[in-house]
Amino acid sequence: MKYDFAATEKKWQEKWEKAGIFHAADTSDKPKFYGLVEFPYPSGAGMHVGHIKAYAGLEVVSRKRRMQGYNVLYPIGFDAFGLPTENYAIKTGIHPRQVTDKNIARFSEQLKRVGFSFDWDRVVDTTEEKYYKWTQWIFLKMFENGLVFRDTALVNYCPSCKVVLSNEDSQGGKCDICHSDIVQKSKDVWYLRITKYADKLLEGLEEVDYLPNVKMQQVNWIGRSTGAFVNFSLKGIDEKLRIYTTRPDTLFGVTFMVMAPEHPLLEKYRDRITNAGALDAYREECAKKTEFERTQMNKDKTGVRIEGLTAVNPVSGKEIPIYISDYVMIGYGTGAIMAVPAHDDRDYAFAKKFGIDIIEVIKGGDISKEAYAGDGEMVNSDFLDGIKEKKIAIEKMVKVLEEKGVGEAGVQYKMKDWAFNRQRYWGEPIPIVHCEKCGMVPVPYSELPLKLPQIENFAPGEGGESPLAKIDSFVNCKCPKCGGAAKRETDTMPQWAGSSWYFLRYIDPLNDECLADH
Template structure:
């Protein structure tokens, strides 16, 4: 009998062999077809891996291992997105330098990943906190600054009341800080911005160039939020001042009965002396500042606002005065921070008008809010002077032409996407390599002085006014201007965590290059990334930012493709056994180390792929883990009835070719669960036959290897198939041999099933008829009756119609 399967004996053995032999080191043979597989590099938190991490890593590890066996030159790298607030908070609490915290966390993470047998090329490991890496993050920022795409501006930002830092809109989830869950308020602060809006059109249009899941493309498009319409000027009554609004529905201008501006709009302070209810306006502003953009834009919330007494606007279409209100449902970060309100045809405006008893004038026949027909472009205009009787599409074009002719507006596009708030008031991030000089303004640190290193400190707390901890380090802050030699101050804000992750995939191509962020030769060979898998939660954050940085580098001629990733897929979360998201507070977190100790890494890998459809969330099941361990035990015990035959047995030849085809295509289609199910079914056939040839076993091991690499390598060696499994060749199927020689057809009389019959696929209709007529079940029914006709659907149904 075969010795019992023991993961503890074999898994570390093979991990050491792969390390010593550099089994998965990226090849240098550029004549081979390349395959660049990428997974989102993790943030090395103190908690280490949870069982959600292995799902995407195992999936692309399967693809990478398979492609190597198919003759591809594979790049499958791993690194660490290691700057960030959690580490800084931990350092503050425990009085440990963030660098030490990061190093300890990375060591733990790396050991965990190695214990799972991933085929990462660890020679290309990167770390965003390594000065040799962030030197080039700083260098790219300076290029953005040189091209006018990095600028500083006073603006309302999302301020985390706990972390004491500004947050991008994307970092505010349901009105609270994504990281710590604390309240987020608005605060005006001077921030470094990146002009991502310059690339808004291309970020949408170039999605046609890539193979992303439709839901990912949709999220990108929705976040960017491109809309076409018109910018229209509303004159302030009695003043030489205009309010610009953007509207996608210029055809409804005659129905604009009031205006609403954001509480942060600069016009309010400009006309402070003329606003008669200033105290009420200020009180409302303070209240609005405590709300996040999410809360302000929430559709279901009660509408609030204050009229600006003493200020009115003129509707340019009607010439009538209309009131100006402030309300928190209008944001300065969208459009112009002012809207024309058409309450008859906009739900929010209608609710606001109803609450404050404002005029409601319908201008689209049958298209008011209550009839929910505002988007019906077949409707016609009413109460709109020269637009009356026109369809909506015609009216939009005519009104846009009219405002352009009058010089009070223009056709334009608007985007929900705002420029990227790039600076953070914290220590543990890349220093922004700029100095400020009273004479020269902001001046770049010379490139030959990069990287600009973080200064050593024992204090990481932000100041009371929200400045970065770096602001207190006067010896570091005080410097000379690189341009004029005069006195200058270093920028004390640091970059956000998104900076290092916006270009890391490029560095993997050439990670040890000290002369440039990566050589043109390496980039031209490896880019674009062939397959990138990550979480759906990052499709409006990292994915957008990294595409923007890549396009910028493309414009500089530094990369050869306009898009960084050719294919992007996403995976579903692994939930706790209670079907809830895993978290310490819920007590449902599963540590992969525990599973590896008890069942083995191959069991964990196999189970994570078998747990369900890859793109869907799935609940963890300890019973499911045990089931996958039993499956691997059965594979191991196939040795007990191994024959010396090198080919496939005649009985299982078709099943072998069918399984090769199924597993191969299912792996590529991310249908890992059905691929494993196909191998389970094949093993059942081996056990039924009580025999397996060497040829069959070898093929099975190769097919299973990407999912369970340790056990299959061990069996490959034990059974002396020659060499290493990771160096062998992926099996091929013959299409003709995937088709069963026999097929089972349904036998019907008057459309009712009476029997089934196994026939050769090559049988003629006459031969099939002869066999059908011999069936007792058929003869019993048709005896004494007249056959009207017979219908044969080849290889499916033989139907006899009698009366």
């Protein structure tokens, strides 16, 4: 007799479901096991083989744990806000809600057919009002505690998707969604202050059992460095040009400085600068380039010397020319650097091109040929001369800087705060009201969820405004604080908002009182 796979599997899958054998008990005396897989984005194409592969490992472990007598929580849900669904809605005119429901139904059917032992009573969908109510609640808690703030900034902007993207979503200067080239645009941006957690994230890596290369990726992304902040004075002005360096030991080798073209001191001392026109022209050129293009190591070095501003080396007293160049970014560190061409490749290339002095302060290389980045004995460095160990030279320099009051030891991170708003419809509305009198006012907790209004046209407005900005009944509201006329924030949160806490919701997915019972 021929074995009928489809019928046999269906028979047992129905039996499993009826018996509730994959159901995790809320309370139980059994030992606990929580198997968490990354929940899928339900796309129109249905599941792909990568989903099966990703979920099969923990499927095996979860089944084993059940047989070993554990109370197993092995849940699944759907990370369903986001651009692909919205773009599909723009193209077809079908509401993202409908598209999402259809895709979730298809995914659910497929996941069941594969035979995964998920607890289907705990399914979460990040786009459901009873779920995103708590995403908004978390946002407001973070706002209350200063972890959410708003600022104007140059952002990565995809002109095709008409959306602001994080650095993580625009790697290589391309949009992660449509692969168009990213441009830089000045926008109001909501940020999550994730940099506050940089050290905690680093320390936490010691406690988790990740693969070494995964840990290394995290470490590099956080990019913690130790060094010093140094204040260079500007000749003839009561002003400091502040920089950060990981190599304060090379301070005697500084022969020029570089500011980001957008540095605020340029505007402040515009009347002292004799070549402002040339600087303006250069800055305009930079505005057309992406961050990726600007900071690539191998590209030809460009820049303009600032005529009329001169820095003074705080330890040697030497006068140092200042340039603007696109490889220094305003968003990183202090937006200015000290350049030590003898011991840094990028500074070396720049110095060669502009005919700037190159002073060796660490012995060991041949600086007539190339920069020397290795260790060696300090030379041409006054009180550091003769020191052979980098660490000792750095400590000594920092001590001198602190004594002279021109600098101090410091820490920097590569990681930046998270640009957390999108000009799109299919996301959680940011629950903030803008009042002319009161400023930014949170929507009262009792009024959550702040629901997405029903709309017909999902296309973003010109200039990249959220489609919500076109809905007067949504935009115009009363200020929760003073009762006056006010306007709602029309940006929404990125897809990652709901997927940052779903693992907590699985524990208690139906709770209306809090995001999950303590």
